[in-house]
Amino acid sequence: MKKQHLILILTAFLLATLPSCRKSAEYKALIITGQSQHNWKTSSQAVKQILDETGLFSSKIMISPAKGEDMSGFSPDFSKYDLVVMDYEGDAWTEEAHNSLIDYLNNGGGVVIYNSKSFPGAKAPENVSVSKRHEFEIRTAISDHPVTKGLPVRWLHPDDEIVQGIELAGENLQVLATAFSDTSFSGSGRREPVLVARNYGQGRIFATLIGLPDEKDNKALHCAGSIVALQRGAEWAATGDVTQTVPGDFPTAAAVVLRPDFKGMTLDEAFELIAGYDIQKSTRHYTFIQNEIRRAGGDTEKLLDIEKRMVRVLTGSEATEESKKLMLRELSWMGSDYCISAVRDLAAVPGLQDEVKYTLDRLNPE
Amino acid sequence: MLKKTSRREFVRHSATVAAGVFVIPEIIPSSALGMGGKTAPSNRVVMGAIGTGSQGMANMRDFLRLKDAVQFVAVCDVDSLRLERAKNTVDAANKNTDCRTYWDFREFLEKETPDAVSIALPDHWHGIIYTEAVNKKLNVYGEKPICRTIHDGQTIVAAVKKNNIIWQTGSWQRSLPNFRRGCELAINGRAGKISRIEVGLPDGGRTIGTPPVKEVPPELNWEMWLGPAPKVPYRGVSHWDWRWILDYSGGQLTDWAGHHIDIANWGAGLEHTGPVEIYGTGVYPPEGIYNAPVEYDFICKYANGIEMRVANASRLEHGMGTTWFGDKGWVHTDRGNRLTASQPAILEEVIGENEIHLYNSENHWQNFIDCVHSGKPAIAPIEVAYRAISVALLGEIAMTTGEAIKWDPEKEEIVGNPRAGRLLGRPYRQPWTLPNV
Numbered sequence: 001m002k003k004q005h006l007i008l009i010l011t012a013f014l015l016a017t018l019p020s021c022r023k024s025a026e027y028k029a030l031i032i033t034g035q036s037q038h039n040w041k042t043s044s045q046a047v048k049q050i051l052d053e054t055g056l057f058s059s060k061i062m063i064s065p066a067k068g069e070d071m072s073g074f075s076p077d078f079s080k081y082d083l084v085v086m087d088y089e090g091d092a093w094t095e096e097a098h099n100s101l102i103d104y105l106n107n108g109g110g111v112v113i114y115n116s117k118s119f120p121g122a123k124a125p126e127n128v129s130v131s132k133r134h135e136f137e138i139r140t141a142i143s144d145h146p147v148t149k150g151l152p153v154r155w156l157h158p159d160d161e162i163v164q165g166i167e168l169a170g171e172n173l174q175v176l177a178t179a180f181s182d183t184s185f186s187g188s189g190r191r192e193p194v195l196v197a198r199n200y201g202q203g204r205i206f207a208t209l210i211g212l213p214d215e216k217d218n219k220a221l222h223c224a225g226s227i228v229a230l231q232r233g234a235e236w237a238a239t240g241d242v243t244q245t246v247p248g249d250f251p252t253a254a255a256v257v258l259r260p261d262f263k264g265m266t267l268d269e270a271f272e273l274i275a276g277y278d279i280q281k282s283t284r285h286y287t288f289i290q291n292e293i294r295r296a297g298g299d300t301e302k303l304l305d306i307e308k309r310m311v312r313v314l315t316g317s318e319a320t321e322e323s324k325k326l327m328l329r330e331l332s333w334m335g336s337d338y339c340i341s342a343v344r345d346l347a348a349v350p351g352l353q354d355e356v357k358y359t360l361d362r363l364n365p366e
Numbered sequence: 367m368l369k370k371t372s373r374r375e376f377v378r379h380s381a382t383v384a385a386g387v388f389v390i391p392e393i394i395p396s397s398a399l400g401m402g403g404k405t406a407p408s409n410r411v412v413m414g415a416i417g418t419g420s421q422g423m424a425n426m427r428d429f430l431r432l433k434d435a436v437q438f439v440a441v442c443d444v445d446s447l448r449l450e451r452a453k454n455t456v457d458a459a460n461k462n463t464d465c466r467t468y469w470d471f472r473e474f475l476e477k478e479t480p481d482a483v484s485i486a487l488p489d490h491w492h493g494i495i496y497t498e499a500v501n502k503k504l505n506v507y508g509e510k511p512i513c514r515t516i517h518d519g520q521t522i523v524a525a526v527k528k529n530n531i532i533w534q535t536g537s538w539q540r541s542l543p544n545f546r547r548g549c550e551l552a553i554n555g556r557a558g559k560i561s562r563i564e565v566g567l568p569d570g571g572r573t574i575g576t577p578p579v580k581e582v583p584p585e586l587n588w589e590m591w592l593g594p595a596p597k598v599p600y601r602g603v604s605h606w607d608w609r610w611i612l613d614y615s616g617g618q619l620t621d622w623a624g625h626h627i628d629i630a631n632w633g634a635g636l637e638h639t640g641p642v643e644i645y646g647t648g649v650y651p652p653e654g655i656y657n658a659p660v661e662y663d664f665i666c667k668y669a670n671g672i673e674m675r676v677a678n679a680s681r682l683e684h685g686m687g688t689t690w691f692g693d694k695g696w697v698h699t700d701r702g703n704r705l706t707a708s709q710p711a712i713l714e715e716v717i718g719e720n721e722i723h724l725y726n727s728e729n730h731w732q733n734f735i736d737c738v739h740s741g742k743p744a745i746a747p748i749e750v751a752y753r754a755i756s757v758a759l760l761g762e763i764a765m766t767t768g769e770a771i772k773w774d775p776e777k778e779e780i781v782g783n784p785r786a787g788r789l790l791g792r793p794y795r796q797p798w799t800l801p802n803v
Binding site: 139143150152153154156249250251252253254255257279280281282283284286287290291293294295296297298329332333334354355357358361362363 | 569570571572573575576578579596597599647648649650651652653654655656657660661678680681765766767768769783785788789791792793795796
């Protein structure tokens with residue numbers, strides 16, 4: 001497998017001279033694809049959905065000439081975009097196209113390198129390999145970078161390759177996250193970078209080496225962790241900051257989280273689905289709601305909004321008893337006067353008497 | 367061979383032979399008279415054990431390893447297989463078949479009158495069973511953390527004070543030389559005036575999702591295992607793994623608070639107080655019955671200006687263990703006999719005669735037995751154990767609410783936040799109630 005030095009990608013740029021100036025809430029992204037060692041049709045569509053899902057980006061896919069075809073006419077105008085995503089690994093670009101991308105970066109542009117170990121014009125490295133696909137733990141190496149701030153320090157990522165042997169060098173380059181590449185999966189036996197950021201004057205490059213599509217179920221591509229890392233990395237590359245909050249369904253050291261449709265869970269969805277909870281089902285909607293409660297940080301308005309939704313579960317004729325039990329447990333500490341009558345009304349339900357007593361004992365209303 | 371029985375019974379038996387003791391001394395082994403370095407049976411501490419799982423049995427073995435110091439006479443567990451295993455261990459040690467067994471601690475406490483009881487249970491049972499045992503005036507070797515909630519802890523502390531018994535917490539790191547030495551270096555200012563402490567506790571592990579509901583195995587009394595905790599169906603998870611479920615434990619954070627937070631407090635003179643402000647964040651499993659945080663990171667500010675950071679080890683430069691930072695350097699201590707410092711010279715420092723010398727115990731279980739005999743406080747008494755777990759429980763409340771919590775360490779209450787205040791205790795499921803002291 002032909003692999004290229006990321007070092008060349010990340011060090012091949014000159015100091016930028018023009019500051020970026022962006023006031024629009026929406027950023028234009030250009031996804032360049034068309035040649036790759038992975039299925040670029042799958043990945044580029046996924047990247048588009050992932051970026052657009054943030055509400056920050058409106059992205060467009062540009063397909064290069066196919067491998068071996070004439071590249072002389074391929075010269076995108078990067079200056080119209082706030083972000084350029086390179087889902088491309090293939091034939092060398094013309095010098096003009098290559099220089100144009102470097103100028104774009106020099107002038108404060110943002111570039112995301114998505115699972116490509118090569119860059120147009122860069123030389124092929126010799127010692128890069130990949131592990132077999134497997135589930136592995138990613139560790140945040142730098143917690144105070146805008147991309148990784150607030151992420152778990154450890155989280156599980158499914159069924160992906162670990163790129164190993166990439167050499168990184170250069171000023172302002174930061175390895176944000178690493179994964180230990182276990183020798184039992186043809187690994188290097190070392191920690192390898194998986195998320196990398198580089199500031200270069202006004203320009204920024206974010207590289208992700210996870211979330212690679214396969215020809216099966218695309219678990220790695222659907223990993224909520226790699227999706228969110230890409231979303232945050234893209235915003236940072238485009239703007240220098242990250243305004244997205246860490247979502248409640250981000251994976252942790254306890255479990256992988258998949259987003260088969262690339263969409264994150266919303267509070268509306270969580271409440272809609274919690275009403276159908278029974279004891280054999282996953283608790284993920286409940287844990288999402290708990291996360292929203294923690295995130296409210298004592299803000300009474302936000303808590304009251306959540307409480308009202310909980311009370312709708314308590315009073316809903318469709319909602320299961322088991323879902324009501326979960327709501328009662330949370331309300332027992334974070335509920336206000338608002339929930340009391342709904343809680344009391346459930347005292348007559350035989351299956352809920354313990355939980356109602358628990359909640360009222362704790363809330364101790366007048 | 368004398369029949370080994372409870373101390374009270376032994377006293378009755380020995381009274382009947384007292385008159386003839388000089389006539390027929392050969393019927394009493396010399397060791398029974400305390401000669402030859404052995405302890406007379408009358409001086410052996412008669413013990414019972416409530417909770418005979420892995421930790422309960424480990425403690426029993428540690429007690430039995432002390433030469434002739436204790437005699438177990440009764441065991442109690444809600445799992446009949448574990449109960450049988452415990453009885454076998456006791457009977458083998460006693461060379462008889464007399465060990466009495468109970469599945470209900472209430473019957474144990476009603477019928478048995480040992481000198482001391484070793485208790486190792488899931489945390490959600492501590493409030494009731496510790497308090498009941500102490501109310502019976504039994505001396506207690508109790509596993510950490512001593513409580514699942516602050517209210518449980520306050521009740522147990524009050525019971526121990528009122529009944530004036532000997533309490534030893536299973537915070538055995540106190541009885542290891544590297545921890546004690548680290549604490550003495552810290553508290554005597556060898557790293558300078560302490561301004562900051564870091565406490566690294568284990569990272570959390572993988573979830574098992576939501577296993578299917580199963581039939582309760584015949585050996586387990588599931589209703590009694592749950593006790594005051596909310597009624598939930600059995601899913602094949604009870605022994606050991608209860609510690610990843612918030613109804614019974616707080617995960618690695620509360621499991622280890624009684625070790626490294628306890629050590630942190632000991633070396634910083636904080637063992638009789640608590641923080642005044644606590645804030646931080648936790649990382650929770652995305653789903654499943656294991657719901658304790660797998661990562662945690664919170665700051666505790668103390669009235670004297672010290673800041674203690676408690677986090678899962680992966681977040682800290684020194685990883686596991688306790689690090690005290692002063693204006694002259696740092697001292698770090700951890701398991702594996704680890705004791706390091708910013709400058710090697712710190713480790714060579716001699717603690718002067720007029721400086722602080724901390725309580726010295728070389729064996730945690732022997733220390734308890736010695737104190738039962740002497741009436742002196744053990745090395746890990748109840749209040750310091752309560753203060754250690756309080757730090758973790760307040761951190762848990764800060765993480766659960768997402769708020770900075772103000773705590774009054776004198777009145778032991780949360781200030782100005784009734785919502786957070788509700789998390790200081792938990793209602794018990796009927797028919798259980800937290801006992802009166």
